[in-house]
Amino acid sequence: MARIAVTGDDAVALAAKAVNPDVVAAYPITPQTIIVERFADFVADGEVDTEFVTVESEHSAMSACVGASSVGARVFTSTASAGLMLMYEIVFIAASSRTPIVMALANRAISGPINIHGEMTDQMLLRDSGWISLFCEDNQEAHDQTIMAFKIGEHPDVLLPVAVGLDGFILSHAIEGIEKVSREEALRFIGGERKTDLKLDTSKPLSIGLLHLQDYYMEARAQIKDAQDRAKKVILDVFSEWETQTGRKYEPIESYMMEDAEYAFITMGSSAGNARTTVDELRAKGEKVGLIKIRVYRPFWSDRIVELCKNLKGLISVERAHSFGGPGAILSQDIKSALYGSGISPLLAEYTIGLGGRDTLISGYHGMYNRAKKAFEEGKNLPIFWWGVRE
């Protein structure tokens, strides 16, 4: 495998190039734009066989993707923030149309005020849409997960669209070394062409997107629920096949230094990098601390989280997202739901960090840890707190 130095966006674009989708429909928006620009280069240079639909909006991008996928095409798109918000109506329909579109999201803060930098709220709102939702810690993960996403989404037990999130700028624009996957390797993994019976086919006329009234709507939605449940096994299988083919190990929920941990950070995406370094530094000082990283956000592996929390005194949830007026931030609500009724209930400190791309340095993680540990030692939970906000 070739080792190259690329930005996160390039890593995603190269993954899409390796997959050689039938259709890419996308629209520019920072910090995702490099992906569409690179892909346009591949098209212009004849390096892919893809039809590149230069739509006039993200709403049309997602619409064109649903159309293309409905005739059986393998489809890719990418966007961020405002682009995703403009798509949202069709994002939900993509799931209910059972179109396994793969969408990379260079996670970016939501307006307003307008801001182009990193934050995960955009993708976390996909939560209730039926999409499989993956997050990446580094550029290699962005590259690999873009390829794996096709295999997960297209699996007949799943048939759902898949979002692959990479932190805006922190990953999208930062250069890192990756092992590049070739087209031959990618297609060996996901299969040379998409195979599906659920499609518009002029030899077997089918109507898709019918009005479902009170008598059928819940059953149609229940099929998405069941597909999300079935996706868990498919994701585990795909990750393990990927490990066999590439040697790179992926888990839906990853743990670091958790064996004897009394306290642990739980986070997603690139934040896991600083959290891990903080864990190393705290461990060097004799603190019994670990890290839980959520890679697959939907479907949500509640039981795995419970298992990892079994021996914890306190859990510190850190996320670049928030739910205004909610009972916690977004991820922290999921964590609380996972633990409720499990009999496992570590103390919990909830933090929102880094909105709009504000840096949270390792010193910040130490600060969050110290504050949390103090509360935990007093037997207290810490309700949601925005780390680093000026009074």
Added chain:
Amino acid sequence: MNKGGAIMTINVPKYKLKDLVDKPTYFTGGHRLCAGCAAGSMARQVTMAFNKPTMIFNSTGCLEVASTIYPFSAWEVPWLHVAFENSAAVASGVEAAIKAMTRKGTYTAGKTDIIVFGGDGGTYDIGIQAISGAFERGHDLLYILYDNGAYMNTGIQRSGGTPFSASTTTSPAGSVIPGKTQFRKPITEIMVAHRIPFVATAAPAYPADLIAKVRAGLDVDGPAFMHIEASCNRGQRFDPAKSIEYVKMAVETCLHPLYTVIDGEYTLSRPSERIAKDPSRKVPLVEFLRKEGRWRHLFRPIERTDLIERFQTEVDKHWEELLVKSGF
């Protein structure tokens, strides 16, 4: 794609009604459109033009809702509904997919005709951006606007295609404001301005003309647009038995003249050409307005000759412009 390329020869076939009686249709009975709904006649006639693999993409609206209530569908060709405002974008993706997969050998049905159905709400208003984008990119598809003059599916709200002074539930005829105060957007001319190779108007009162235009629009290499007047007796408020008769009146009054614009060249179709040659055939607008309940307030309690004249002047202006463009 034809845009910017060589001008091709586009022939609108000349059908006679008797040639058409044996044509199969792919829109079956049993749908839930209201009795007398002209959208149903329009849909059936459109499918009579099919002669090869065809797919339909339908925007949210009466035609979509009433033809596909799960678990039933009235369509005998592949049909997809995604949303209200995006069917042109959906069809763009389909056209692109068929192209790519044909190239790769994974789509084997051969040349496939793509039809989009959108109502006036889905076309004049919320969907116009997606249509404009699809036409600018040059996708090979036929977009059909079936125009019933309001958002009928949601209960007769005004659209950019609602005619002047019509009463709708969001432009009601009140004691101060007499229905819709604006004229309709010149939607056909907006599409012509995209310089696509084929634009036409039609009405289900003239089936042979309508079917021939659909065939031509599908045979064109590149985007094609048709504006079909399709009356709604519920929303326009008249006796369901009169649906086709009143669509015909829209043509005879020149409110909805029939013509084609092929590679920029305007040609009046027979029913309108006859009026051009013999202006005495042009039916005064007031006769049409009097027939439909949506204009009732123009006649009761007093006759609003001022509004009727204003409306007539606007219709005349468009008709005169069309005459000039088509060489009369």
